[in-house]
Amino acid sequence: MRTAKFRIGQVVRHRLYPFRGIVFDVDPTFDNTDEWYDSIPEDVRPDKDQPFYHLLAENSETEYIAYVSEQNLEEDQSGEPVHHPQLDEIFDENENGEYVPRDVEIH
Template sequence: MLKTQTARFAPGQVVRHSKFGYRGLIFDVDASFSQSPEWYEVMSEMHPSKDRPWYHILVDGEKHTTYVAEESLIACPETEEFDHPLLEHLFKCSDSGDISSRLIVN
C-alpha cells in the first residue's frame, strides 16, 4: 500500500534553499521525484529522498528555474520583492504584494 505524502509548501510560497541560500518561488509540486535517474545522479548533490515532495521553483533574481527536494527547503518571509521573468506568466499581478493569492488557476 502506498503512503500519501503531504507537501509542506504550496505554489505561490517563497522558500529558501537550506544549502545554497537562494530564494525561490514555488510554481508547481510533484508528490515524489519525477525527473530521470540520470538527472538525479548529476544534479542532486545531496541525494535527497525521491519519495518525498519535490518542487519546481523560480529562482529570485535569475532567469532559470530549478527542481528541489522538500528536505532542502525552508520557509522564507515574503518581505522582499521577487524578480523572475516568468513571474507574470505564472502568477497574476496584484498591488497587495500577496504572492500566494496571485496564482492563476486554469
C-alpha cells in the same frame, strides 16, 4: 504519500545553496530523470519519496527554473519581492503582497 509542506505561490529558499524562488508546481514524489538525480552529490542527494517543487528561482546573479526536494527548502521570510522574468506569466500579486496563481496551465 505525504502532503506537501509548501504551497503554490509561496516564496521559499534553499537550505544549503544561496537561492530562493516561488513554488509554481509540486510533484508528490520525485519525477525527474535518473541522470538528473545521479548528478547530485551522494552526500546531499535527497530521498525520492517526498514532494519535489518546481521553482521560479533566483540568486544574486541570475534567474532560472529549479527542481528541489522538500527537505532542502524552508520558508523565505525576507519579505523581499521575487524578480524572476516569468513571474508575471504565472502569478499575480494580491493586496497583501502574496503571489496568486493566474488561471494558466503549467504542464
